[in-house]
Amino acid sequence: MTPKHFVSTLAATELPSVFNPWRDRCAVHDRRDAAAKRRDNLERLLIAALDAKVETIWIARDLGYRGGRRTGVPLTDEVHLDRAGALMGGIALQRATQGPAVAERTAAIVWRVLEQIGQPVMLWNVFPFHPHEAGDPLSNRCHTRGEREATWPLLQALIAMLNPRRIVAIGRDAHLALGDVGIPTTAVRHPSYGGQRDFIEGMFAMYGIDGGALETPRLPLEAPYAAARSCALA
Structure with a gap:
């Protein structure tokens, strides 16, 4: 499967109470061409991952509403979008949303580690979309077995x-789900x-890095969502 075919297949998937960032558009926060921008980012x-012969995929559980749901890049918020492009060889990745850039704590920590490692990796999720509670599109929930x-x-x-050559499961849920991948x-x-x-x-032990002092990453652009938390799909 080629990157274009993969992204097209991903974008064709539709499930209830699930936001597919490569298909759906949030009428509150997204630009008009948001889904197309996110498809382009992922492709x-x-x-770039194929060109770099990436050897490792880091896989978490599912997309969060402040990160990959907005950028189309798993485990990556808007604050770190440029760094993601730089790590993958200087590719241009575009914002798909309006307003101030939104930070996510998990993404901040993941990208702190990636910048220390300095090696391109592919980031993904067991469930590739953002599962949310019915009627509350900006909430988070764990995906179901059926969705997986x-x-x-x-x-x-x-x-x-x-x-x-290797997969890194981020979190217990992801590790349990990935037991049958054969890698x-x-x-x-x-x-x-x-x-x-x-x-x-x-992560530092896995890559042979001396961690030194471990401090909590700051989120310089942790802008809150608009007061209205309704997010219509369009």
Whole structure:
């Protein structure tokens, strides 16, 4: 499967109470061509990953509403979008939303580690979309088994396309879900809910990096969402 075919297949997927950032548009926060920009971001990222012969995929559980839901780049918020492009060889990644850039704490920690490692990796999620509570599109929830099974072929296609040597599962949920992928999988603690230090130390140990002092990353542009939390799909 080519990057273009993969992104097209991803964009064709529609599930209830799920925001597909490569298909859907938030009428409150997104620009008119937001889904197209996010598709372009992901396709550029995949092409760059193939060109760089990326050997590792980091896989978390599912998209959060402040990160990949807005950028189309998993585990990456708008504050770190330019850094994602730089790490992948200087590709141009575009913002798809209006207003101030929004930061996400998990993305801030992930990108602190990536900048120290200095190696391109592919970032992904077991469930590639943003699952939310019914009627509250800007909430977060864990995806269901049925949702995971419905999208599992997409994960298999990504792995087959990139052919990585190693997968890093971010968090217990991701590690349990990835038990059957057939590629060596290493688990690290998810950086949320008090897991920041364990995540950083685990990643640094995996890549042979001296972590030094571990400080909480600052979120310089942690702009709140608009007061109206309704987000219509259009």
